[in-house]
Amino acid sequence: MFEARYRELILRYCRRKGMSSFEAEDVRQMVMLNLARNLRSFEYDPARGRFRDYLGRTVANAINRLFRRPRPELSGLGSSVLADAPDETALERDLEWEAEWMEHHYRRAMDHLRPHLEPRHHEAFTRLLGGESVDEVAAGVDMSRDAVHKVKQRVRDRLKARIAEQMREDESCDAPA
Numbered sequence: 001m002f003e004a005r006y007r008e009l010i011l012r013y014c015r016r017k018g019m020s021s022f023e024a025e026d027v028r029q030m031v032m033l034n035l036a037r038n039l040r041s042f043e044y045d046p047a048r049g050r051f052r053d054y055l056g057r058t059v060a061n062a063i064n065r066l067f068r069r070p071r072p073e074l075s076g077l078g079s080s081v082l083a084d085a086p087d088e089t090a091l092e093r094d095l096e097w098e099a100e101w102m103e104h105h106y107r108r109a110m111d112h113l114r115p116h117l118e119p120r121h122h123e124a125f126t127r128l129l130g131g132e133s134v135d136e137v138a139a140g141v142d143m144s145r146d147a148v149h150k151v152k153q154r155v156r157d158r159l160k161a162r163i164a165e166q167m168r169e170d171e172s173c174d175a176p177a
Helices: 002-016 021-038 051-068 079-085 088-092 095-116 117-131 136-140 145-171
Strands: none
Touching: 002 021, 002 051, 002 088, 002 095, 021 051, 051 095, 051 145, 095 145, 117 145, 136 145
């Protein structure tokens, strides 16, 4: 369950950092192995920080390990290769991790809500997110302007509630179980 929940987050974050698909997959595997070993004895302590920060540090450490391990294809390039390795402290405060974390929760929440939305409502909301005006969306999905506004508000409120629920699960460490 944990792997299914966070796989895409880890891979997307690595790709956002400019890593190849193979490197991103290596990082994901390192993270999953590390978490499998450590989560059995893991006790969540909110005073020590948020779960997302713990996971972010775990991913950052895996990225650092990946770039620091000997790589045959880089032999002969000298030690300057390590200069390109990400700095762990910079990754801990990485705004890209935070952005990817939020996008991850949006994607999960939308995947959860989509089956419960009328296809027309989903399309209207998606088109609004894509930057179309209310008038364009109303004409495109054959709804009134007021109906589009109501759909936007209802879907937004349901998304906010679902994301809040997901984040509470993460922070209470229900997710890693």
